[in-house]
Amino acid sequence: MSALGETTVARGGPLRSLNALAKLAGPVPVMIALVLTRGVPLPLAFAVFAALVLLVGARLGLRWILVILLGVPAFAAVLGVSFGIWVDPATLPADAAGSELVLAQLGEWRFTGAMYLVGLATALRIAAIILLAFVSGLTTTGAELVRALVQQLRVPYRLGYTALAAMRFVPRFGHELEVIRAARRVRGVDRGRGPIAWLRGTVGLAVPLLASAIRHAERVALAMDARAFGAHDSRTERTISRWRRRDTVFVLGFWLVSALLWWAVETAVA
Template structure:
């Protein structure tokens, strides 16, 4: 997902300055590839592809792993549930698929700003506005959802620290005990997220969001030939991952 120039100072810039529509399209292609595959070897190839993108974009593994913390509880539940009903292989595939999807989304957020992604989504969905779809409202909601991914991780860290200060243990008790301990974090986590959502709604209302129907943007970038090349190469790699037996 980069140009052919190999200078270390230029590679990260070329990744981060790709058109936002290309980044979103590649994430969609990566997601489709993840749900197409049904083997650990193909998922390992998808993980390797994601690792290459992270290396080229200089995205820190630690930040991505921390950001995906809320998904670990869901992945653990899916692993246990599918292992019991369908076998450990199916459970591992489902859990790995969810984790890679979450990590891929976090990489996209790391390589693009919320404003850039919102504008890219608006441009992609503009043709649907002719049939009555409220494009600006949809893209605003999606950009807010992307922004809430790292906020969810921050909220989880805060809730976990508060529970630990009250004597809750997240280290002992084996796998079942840890899952039960982290399950107890869900209620205060969602309460905190709803509190943030209320504040955001009040701020948007105070700024008269929706008063004007004409969208405005400060993003003057245009789709370039290099963006098209990267898009085709990225889709080809995702197809190759999907074809891994």
């Protein structure tokens, strides 16, 4: 799950012990800078860098390792084709790399290597940003992130913990939906076949799901009110989120390696 979820797919590793804000402060500036880049080499280099950070710094399960090593590259390759199809060949320089390579042709329309490279550059930027987001998302729980925001950045605890309570509704909705579906099957309610029947059955689940959500929200509100949540300007934290020396080292090291990698790629391409 993401950093906003309660659980995490990583059970250990150096990244897991870092402060939640450190794992955001390191990658986020790089993610913003990548949005402004053009070309293939830079996003490709940072996608590989982010993947190495995850594989070395987080003890990921086999499923997530396969996603990083196989899923993300396949996603970028296919997405590159999707973006490249919409590239206007007239906007490309005549001497653009791959302009003479025809990958596909339909009548007079040609899909060239230059068009694919333009689409691949965009797809690689998205892939690199996703992998950089995974540095925090796969090693941080929602509770850890909220605690860090409240204790380090002084976000009002009323806002932080209320948002956390709201986010915990999402997995509960999934459980409630399965319970409602099981109850309908036990009662012999047939959803029928075909897209119309599927849509009608899905809409029919909305009312009981909404009623369950309202009941759960009422219980949460009563529990928060019984604990005098929001009655005081500050609250006693059960778990303290600390910013340690290792967090500073990680952020500065991440920025330094990113700057050196950026310079090396730009120098090699120039």
